[in-house]
Amino acid sequence: MLKIFFAFIVIVHGLIHLMGFVKAFNFAEMSQLTQPISKVSGIIWLLTTLLFLATLVLFFTKFDYWWLIGVVALVLSQILIIQNWDDAKFGTVANILILIPVFIASLNVLPTSFQNMYKAAVQERIRPISDNSIVSENDIAHLPAPVQNYLRYTGVIGKPRVYNFWAINSGNMKQSPKSDWITVKAQQYDFFDEPARLFYIQSDLFGVPFDGLHAYTGNSATMQIKVASLLQVADAKGAKMNQSENVTIFNEMCMFAPATLIDKNIKWEALDSLTAKAWFTHNNITISATLYFNEKGELIDFSSDDRFLSLDGKDYASYRWSTPVKDYRDFEGRKVPVYGDAIWHMPEGDYTYAKYQLENIVFNSKEFTLLAN
Template sequence: MGKTGYILLALLAISAGVVYFLIESRGLRTQYESGIRRMQKSTPAAAGTVTERDIQDLPTLVQKYLRVAGAVGREKIRNFRVVWDGALRSDKSGPWMSAVILQENFFNDYSRDFYLTAFMKGLPVSVWHSYQNQQATMQVKIASLISIVDLKGEELTIAETVTLFNDMCLLAPAALIDKRIRWRTVDAQHVEATFTNGKYSIKARLKFRENGELIDFISDDRYYLTAENKLRRERWSTPVSEYREFAGRRVVSRGEAIWHLNEGAFTYGRFLLKSIEYNVMPN
């Protein structure tokens, strides 16, 4: 390799280092971690275990799910920390983007922080969803410098309330004993839930296998982000295909996210659970 080649390699290395520094020091990752620290400080430890008495007023299908999930007899959930491998696309014909996702939810004063990194057209993209104090925000940046999405408001908060409840159902079944959830049995496979957090209430329908596993979550209260960065209420579902045991709890390990649009349904997200930790306390 000649001198020019070494210079080019050095410049590429420097550029990569600058991008990495910007992402770590000025990007959404920093805000994500700051939000989690706030919740760690304000959230008390989980008190007690989930008992048969705690679940006795739930629909039979939900009781069976909590037993199958290993929630009964284990600690109530303060929070969980998750790492996902994911693949995402913006529309039915769009290319899939591989993504690494970090997420942490708290259950005393409900919160959800979700941080995603991917490459779009060769450029690093970071996404931060935050739901704290009954308010949601969503930001997307390229190379931690160029903002391409910056959303907040009532519609986004309703949408993220759906996502928060979806997390509870799929990843934290023990949290379903919360009195802020109202239940209605629909038939032998389905229940309807109304989840309320502050002034926001959303509905979802849950579908279960005969063995008690939850296999789908459907809601008409989530909002789809259009190409014009507008939010539009659409049906949303998250069918799941695999379960695994993590620290004695049996939870979903592989699933999809689907938009059911007037112009046709399409899968926009595929997710593989890499790790999950419950009741993570501050260092």
């Protein structure tokens, strides 16, 4: 809704500047402008119109620096308004309304923006992959039967081992059990040679944009959220956050990169023909999870009691966490579930807080990619 309002203001405000051009060249009578306007000034009025329209086009085509054109348009517009203050002073209100999203967008160029922090952390970890080892039947021989069947089903046998992936997700999230759903867009990189997870999310609430960064690098995990790139509303970290992200990264190994499950540091136990339990250790933190499969060999659910729920990034509660998935699709010859839910199983009832759709995934990515929201 705010995008439509922004577009409306830019179009109307931009076209109003044509009046100065029309008056300067005597194309029509412009009684609204009582001051004389030179032809040179008229060209500037026209240029300002074109800059506002260009700003809008670049905004909708998601050009990173659309806001820079907007700044030039706003500066020229305000100079013209000041020169014709009695006739055009109310244009200042429109300029202020346009300035707000322009200013917010400009903050993304700062090194401290989540977008640039995400980019820097990913680029630090992407490196050429020298090991082209292929996953073989011998590599999966130590795994429980249902896990072996899953790896065969997903097509990892005979393909290179996975050292990282880049993924794009879209979907809906809830901030609390009683809150409304919001639409989100997320992109992430997971690394497995030296485990790390970088998850960048963008959305808006009541039309106000916010973004967040989950970063699990080295031996610590953080989860930060800012509204309008200015106001930080969440900053979760600490031992419980580290443990929770251990669960998350292992979950994504199971869901999106099952080739990584051959790691000998993962301990396994077969519970029955369709269920297996795993213990994953990273940073001296061991978590456990139960994996559920169907007769086809698909992983259909993952649950763990080792992840913590925090609604504010400060207080944590322990509940069972599960991620049922479905709708397997082929990516680069590997089958991956493209739809999933994330659920907290609370005493008062299940709290489904996320529904995601996997849009794309690239295995063993060699370069950084950032998609504009």
